[in-house]
Amino acid sequence: xxxxxxxTWPWWISGTLIAGIxxxxxxxxxxxxxxSNLRTICSAAGCGKKVKFFDFNWKSQLWxxxxxxxxxxxxxxxxxxxxTDAPMVISxxxxxxxxxxxxxxxxxxxxxxLFSFEAAFTLKGFLLLAIGGLLxxxxxxxxxxxxSGHAISxxxxxxxxxxxxxxxxxxxGLVMTFLIFPLIF
Amino acid sequence: xKFIKFLILGIVxxxxxxxxxxxxxxxxxxxxxxxSFHMYGIIGTAVTxxxxxxxxxxxxxxxxxxxxxxKFFPKEKSTARYLIGGTLFGLxxxxxxxxxxxxxxxxxxxxxxxxxxxxxxxxxxxxxxxIKDKLPH
Numbered sequence: 001x002x003x004x005x006x007x008t009w010p011w012w013i014s015g016t017l018i019a020g021i022x023x024x025x026x027x028x029x030x031x032x033x034x035x036s037n038l039r040t041i042c043s044a045a046g047c048g049k050k051v052k053f054f055d056f057n058w059k060s061q062l063w064x065x066x067x068x069x070x071x072x073x074x075x076x077x078x079x080x081x082x083x084t085d086a087p088m089v090i091s092x093x094x095x096x097x098x099x100x101x102x103x104x105x106x107x108x109x110x111x112x113x114l115f116s117f118e119a120a121f122t123l124k125g126f127l128l129l130a131i132g133g134l135l136x137x138x139x140x141x142x143x144x145x146x147x148s149g150h151a152i153s154x155x156x157x158x159x160x161x162x163x164x165x166x167x168x169x170x171x172x173g174l175v176m177t178f179l180i181f182p183l184i185f
Numbered sequence: 186x187k188f189i190k191f192l193i194l195g196i197v198x199x200x201x202x203x204x205x206x207x208x209x210x211x212x213x214x215x216x217x218x219x220x221s222f223h224m225y226g227i228i229g230t231a232v233t234x235x236x237x238x239x240x241x242x243x244x245x246x247x248x249x250x251x252x253x254x255x256k257f258f259p260k261e262k263s264t265a266r267y268l269i270g271g272t273l274f275g276l277x278x279x280x281x282x283x284x285x286x287x288x289x290x291x292x293x294x295x296x297x298x299x300x301x302x303x304x305x306x307x308x309x310x311x312x313x314x315x316i317k318d319k320l321p322h
């Protein structure tokens with residue numbers, strides 16, 4: 001594989017491709033919003049029998065579930081064919097800040113302090129992952145969208161609600177990073 | 186066969202999330218600590234091109250693949266739900282370092298503990314559906 005494929009892709013390539021994906025989805029009569037899949041999966045699992053919010057024709061969202069399956073395959077392909085063992089390069093300042101919270105210098109894409117099996121199967125490690133997921137799932141549906149639906153699709157259509165949601169994303173992210181991280185790590 | 190195009194777009198999305206490292210918890214930390222331009226560059230480029238493209242679609246009434254006019258639906262007006270929901274989402278995004286798309290990409294990449302995060306994201310979505318009528322919207 002050529003180097004420009006295996007090394008970290010620059011931001012402008014990534015941003016351009018994301019916009020491209022959004023426009024292809026629009027051209028195919030759909031829209032770019034990933035977190036809808038969470039509701040669709042709940043509905044497909046039968047939650048519609050008990051909770052009205054999940055009582056809809058989830059099969060109309062099958063295209064997005066296929067997109068989700070593709071995304072998983074994309075992750076697999078990127079790892080198997082387009083990656084190297086080169087260490088993850090991030091800002092020196094971030095490395096220093098994270099070291100003071102007890103995170104070692106990055107060796108791979110994800111910190112082993114959170115995502116290794118050893119970490120995830122301690123009580124604390126499990127709770128961190130579970131609460132993180134719970135907040136993302138609850139928050140994205142409450143806000144009516146996630147990064148793709150609000151920050152990309154919504155802002156592209158100049159929607160004020162999406163701007164409010166993105167401001168919320170940052171309020172939450174900054175509170176977690178600067179106020180809660182020092183308490184939990 | 187009508188779904189293959191969505192599969193291909195999903196694969197491209199997954200590769201982009203992985204190769205530009207949007208799937209990385211470290212990149213999300215860099216972003217929230219304002220210590221790197223990377224994530225801002227990605228979102229900024231996508232939104233800039235998005236605004237231009239959506240504007241052109243509206244101006245020239247471009248039709249979609251099926252020949253139907255492309256419509257954009259305005260999001261319903263509210264502040265509470267976007268601000269509170271967005272803030273809860275942001276708390277989870279910073280903690281787990283992944284929004285829903287990248288969670289799935291991580292699982293495909295081989296970070297299997299992300300299955301825990303994704304499972305609880307489903308639980309969170311279910312809880313929202315359960316109590317949504319009691320929440321301010």
